[in-house]
Amino acid sequence: MAPDTDTENGSAGPGCGEPGPAAADTVEPAPADNPAPSGVSAPEVPSQSERGTAPEEPALPPLTPQEFRIYNRLAEKMDYFHEHFRQMYTTLQTACATNRRPAGMSLKQFLDEGLNLVHYLETHHSIEETYLYPLLARKMPEFRATAPPSGSSGSAGGKGKGPKGKGKKEECELIRQHREIHEGMDQMAEYLRKCKSKECEFEMGVLKEKMEGWGEVLLRHLDDEVRELGAEKMRRYWTVAEMKSIPI
Numbered sequence: 001m002a003p004d005t006d007t008e009n010g011s012a013g014p015g016c017g018e019p020g021p022a023a024a025d026t027v028e029p030a031p032a033d034n035p036a037p038s039g040v041s042a043p044e045v046p047s048q049s050e051r052g053t054a055p056e057e058p059a060l061p062p063l064t065p066q067e068f069r070i071y072n073r074l075a076e077k078m079d080y081f082h083e084h085f086r087q088m089y090t091t092l093q094t095a096c097a098t099n100r101r102p103a104g105m106s107l108k109q110f111l112d113e114g115l116n117l118v119h120y121l122e123t124h125h126s127i128e129e130t131y132l133y134p135l136l137a138r139k140m141p142e143f144r145a146t147a148p149p150s151g152s153s154g155s156a157g158g159k160g161k162g163p164k165g166k167g168k169k170e171e172c173e174l175i176r177q178h179r180e181i182h183e184g185m186d187q188m189a190e191y192l193r194k195c196k197s198k199e200c201e202f203e204m205g206v207l208k209e210k211m212e213g214w215g216e217v218l219l220r221h222l223d224d225e226v227r228e229l230g231a232e233k234m235r236r237y238w239t240v241a242e243m244k245s246i247p248i
Contacts, residue, residue, distance in 0.1 A: 063231060070243050071231035077248045078229055081124060082222040088117040089218060096208035111196045114207070118189040121218075125178050133174070135246065139237040142228050144172050174228070177221040184214025 063071065092114055095101050101110045129145075136143040171179065188210040195202040227233070234243060 060235065063235065067235075067240060068231050070240050071234045071238075073243065074234065074246065074248050075226050075229040075231065079226045082226060085117065085121060085124075085222060086219065088113060088120075089215060092117070092207070092211060093215060096204055096211060099204050107202060108196070111192050111202070114192045115189060115196070118185050118192075121181070121185065125182070129175070129178065132248065140228075142172060143174065145175055146171060174221070174225060177217055177224070180217045181214050181221060184210070184217075187213075 091102060095110065101107070105113070133143045133145070137145070170176075188207070191200075191206065191210050194200045238246075
C-alpha cells in the first residue's frame, strides 16, 4: 500500500496586479478549493489503522540456493509422498471414467489398490495431525487444529457465539479438508471391502459415485499442504537452524 501523501494547494499569492484603493496592509489568503462551512472544522484524514487495512509485509532478501533447499525441504518431501497418492487416485478415477480396469490388473488387485489408498492416507493424516501439525502450529496458524471463528472481531464486551460470549472454534482449513476426505473415503472403503468379501458384486459405476464426493477435495488438499510448506512461507516463521531440526 502506498503511504498517504499530503497535497498542497498551490497559490499564485495575493496582489496579482495593482491593489485597489480599498486594499488593506494585509492581504487575505486565497480560499481553499472546498472550504468548510463557517464554524465547522475540516475532517481529518483517517490513519491507516482507522481505515482497517493491514500494512504490507516487508520484503525479505532473496534466499541463497542453500537456504532455499533448507526452507523448501518439507515441501519437497511432502510432495514426494503426495505424488504416490495422486497416482493411486488417478488409477481409480481413470478406470471409473473409462469403465475399464487398467490392463493386466485383476479385480482383486484393483480392489486392493483402492483399499491401499485409503490405508496410506489414513496413516499419513494420522502422523500429520499427531506429530507434524502440532509442531508447526507453534508458529504457524495454518497448522493449528482450530482457528478463530469467522467474522470474530475480538472486541471487548464478551460478544460472540456460544455460552459466556466465547465464539465456537472452527477447524483450520487443512484439518477441515482431512475430515471431508475421510468422510467420503470411508464410504468408498466400505464398498470395496464388501466387494472383496463377495457381499456384493463390484460395479464401476457405483465406485465412481463413491469417489465423486471427496476426490476433488483430496487433490486440492495435496496441493494446498505443499504450498503451505514452501520455502517462502516457512522462512517467515522459522530460522535455518530450526528448519534443520524439523523431522519429516
